[in-house]
Each structure stands twice: as C-alpha cells, then as structure tokens.
Amino acid sequence: MEKGKLIFVSGGVRSGKSSFAEEMAIEWGEQHALKLNYIACGVPSDREMYDRISRHQQNRSSAPLPWKTWEYPYELYRISSQFSKQDILVLDCVTTLVNNYLFEKNMVDPNEVIKCILRDIFSLQEAAAGLIVVSNEVNQEIPSQTTLTGKYQSILGNVHQNIVSQAGGAYLVENGIPIQKKGAVG
Template identity: 40%
Template structure:
C-alpha cells in the first residue's frame, strides 16, 4: 500500500501532475489506472472543468468512477495492482458537508480518513489531490472556519501515512516528503 499526497492552489497544475505520476506508476504495474472523480457539476465553470478533465483522461486508459460522497463504496472496484487517483479531497469534503447532509466536522474527518485507508488497502498506489485553501482570505464564517479546520486535520493525517507528498506551484512539484 502506497499513498501519495499532492496539494496546491487552484489551477496550480496539481491534477495534471497527479495524472502523470499515476501514468508513470502504471508502467511498473499490471493494474489499471483508476480515477475517482468527486466533482459535481453545480455551475457552468464546474461543468467545464469536469469536461476538460474527462477529455484529458480519454486520451489514456483510465477507468473513471464518479463518486461525490461515501467514497469507500468504490473500493470494491479495485485490484491490489491498481493505481488509483482520487481528485479531489477538498471537493469531496465540500460534498460531505453539503450533499451528504452530515454537518459535524469531526465525524466527517474520521469518516473520510477511514474511507481513504480503505481505498489505500484495496489498491497498489493511491494518489490523493487536494487544494491548499489555507492562504485564502480570512473569514468569520463558522462554516468556512470549520471546513478549513477539518481539511487541515485530514491533510495532516494523510501526509503522516503517505510515503510521498508534493506541493505544486505554477506546474512545478515541490517534494514535501519522500523521494520520487
């Protein structure tokens, strides 16, 4: 079981880097490239981003599974040799808060970390993509503060378990943990 964590700002190139990393890992595996997409088309911009990501993956041999909440249910689709890319934790957390109907941050955090561990045990390599939202403008909104607190704890727990962690800026991956 190998976990790779990739974070970065919006439009930093983190998804493209994650896809390239997954494709490279698949060269040394007999498993499939699996893509877990958490995005929900809630507005025209998100619809466009989802379509762009889908088009990018059509060029390669990805099996895409779209799952907005309760990510653990997709673990049954994977083999121990598969390379799984989950994009992205921030969208998934948002979905759990607002689509999943669960509002308690600590419960959501524990559930998501359990789901991540379940998927990691079901495949060869799990690559997780997440947005770095911690430098965004400060807000007094209780929901936003709770969201950032939960996301920060998830990031810490995932990176602790990860063998590699990267931060992507301007399309350039910066190694935070491990070596490639």
C-alpha cells in the first residue's frame, strides 16, 4: 500500500499550529474530496485542559467540512484500520502523546517510547491519504539538567527528527504565521 502524504507542524504553546494544521486539512479535504479526521491525544486532567479541548471541538464544529474526532491517548496504531485513502488525518499532538506513554502507560525506556510513537504515526500515514502531525516545539531552549525534563526533550527531539525525515513538508508556526522549513513551495 502506498504511504499517504505526511506533513509536520510544530510551534510554541498557543502559536496557532493546530489552527494551521486544521486549515491545511480542510483545504486538502476540499481539493481532493477527503473526509476529515481529528485524532486527539489530550486527556482532560484539569479545567484548563478541558477548556482547551472544548475550544478545539467548537472550532472544528464550524468548519466548512465535517470532522470526525477520535480520542486516543496512545496506541494509535490500533485505529489505523479505520482509515482509508479517502481520509485526511490531523494528529494533535505529539507532545501529549509522549506524556501519555511516559505517565499513563508508565513507560521508562526512552527508546521504547520513541518506537511506540513512530509505530503510531507511520501506521496512520500508511492507512490514510494524508497525515498532518502537530507538536509543540520545546527543543529550542537550553537542554534541561533535570533527569525527567532532559529525558522528555531527548525523546521529543528524536521523534521530531524521525517524522521530519519522512515528511514531505514541515512547518514552524510562530505568532500564527507558518514558516515552511521543508518541502516544495507552491
């Protein structure tokens, strides 16, 4: 089976990266008559997270095409059989996925976490017409000296590099402005 198109979108907190990814998916969906799917990894653990999830759901409900939302905190490969080459997927977000493997699944081996996340992402890419992967950019800062934070940054950096190496396009969103870092312009 031919792999679907893969796009990576990163940026800081509240940079506009999720909105950019959703707009890209809608445009793609309209151009190619694809069904929109949103894979949400966030687990509402507090009021702020619940409000953020609700806001994202509201934004998608007013889109020109309908979205189907899949709420999965980890093991995304398990739902890949639900998609076809008629689907465009937005995965939001890799940083939450790392958190979920580390803290919900209690995984301690960084290499195992990386392996699981890449299996999730590449199985989704294989199944769908396209996958837009969203992640927070936390590796532009000084590496942390604390064990847990340093481990997290290392995992995330490795995952990002693996995704981007396979992606046809990569964007960094700053202040709502997407900056193309990889892929043909136009």
